[in-house]
Every structure is written in C-alpha cells, then in structure tokens.
Amino acid sequence: MEQHRGTSSAWMERATILDTLDVSPRTLTNRCQAGKVERRKVGRRSLYRILAAGTEATQPRQRGNTGATGARNAGNLALAPDALPGPDPSPEISDLVHLVNQLTADLVRSERDRGEVVGIGHAIADERDRLRAELDALRVEFLDLAGTSRAWTVRRRLLAAVKPERLIQ
Numbered sequence: 001m002e003q004h005r006g007t008s009s010a011w012m013e014r015a016t017i018l019d020t021l022d023v024s025p026r027t028l029t030n031r032c033q034a035g036k037v038e039r040r041k042v043g044r045r046s047l048y049r050i051l052a053a054g055t056e057a058t059q060p061r062q063r064g065n066t067g068a069t070g071a072r073n074a075g076n077l078a079l080a081p082d083a084l085p086g087p088d089p090s091p092e093i094s095d096l097v098h099l100v101n102q103l104t105a106d107l108v109r110s111e112r113d114r115g116e117v118v119g120i121g122h123a124i125a126d127e128r129d130r131l132r133a134e135l136d137a138l139r140v141e142f143l144d145l146a147g148t149s150r151a152w153t154v155r156r157r158l159l160a161a162v163k164p165e166r167l168i169q
Helices: 014-021 025-034 091-146 155-161 164-168
Strands: 037-042 045-050
Touching: 014 025, 014 045, 025 037, 091 155
Parallel strands: none
Antiparallel strands: 037 045
16 A cells, blocks of 8 residues: 555645555545545546545535536536635635625526526517418408408498508508
C-alpha cells in the first residue's frame, strides 16, 4: 500500500491526486466510492481531497445526472454557499450566492411563463384560422344566396349592404 503525507485539506485536480496517491483512475474512483477520497464538482472540473482514516466523505454518492449544471436538470441551477472548496464564504459571497439563486429562480419562472404565453398564442392563432375559414364558408353561402332567384328582388340591396370587399377583411 502506498504512503502519503496524512490527510490533505487541499483540493487537487485529478492528475495531481493520481500522481500523489500513485494509483490508477479506476482505483481513485473506488476510493471515492469507499469514502477514502472526497470528490467535488466545480463547474466541469472535479476536485479531490484525501480524507483521514475513519473520516466519511461529507457528500453522499449520487447517481445519474444530478449535477446542478446538467442540461437535463436546467430547472435547478441554484448555487450552494458550500459549492466551492475552501474556508467559509464571507457574508458578501453569501449575499451574492443568494442573489444568483434568486435570479436563477426568476429566470426559470419567466421561461415557464414564456412557454405558457407561447401556447396561448398558438391557441389564439388556431382559433383565428378556424374563424377565418368559417367566414370564408359564410361568404360563399351568402354569395350563393344572393345569386338565387328568391333573392332577386332584394339582391341589389343585399350586395350594397354587405359588399364582398368588407367580408374579405
């Protein structure tokens, strides 16, 4: 078994920890699953920290696409104050994280509302097209009625009252 200098509180990138521990990538994955090495995702990077014997990893192992930046999980883009490794964040950073979380929630809400508005717009356009087709059918029936012999006596008044140009609008 390889030796390393106690528990490292420093977070290391994958290549650095592989060199420090002198292990293969698969062994590193096994140690992360066993709770001997802690892994955190920061953006697209993975950072690793060696844990002391008897210390459990602070975050439980997650399966699937549960990352906050995944494209499938775009509705949950909130940041946590402990998402970045290191000392406790200052109050300014906490306020900034809170504001980012609030803006993200507002963005998700506005995207949902935009989707609803687009759906309503499509429903209105469909109804407009249906009514336009019904108007065209009524225009054809009206012109057919005005051309019959029964309407001959009032034909001129019918056509003057409702001109075909008015019906086209």
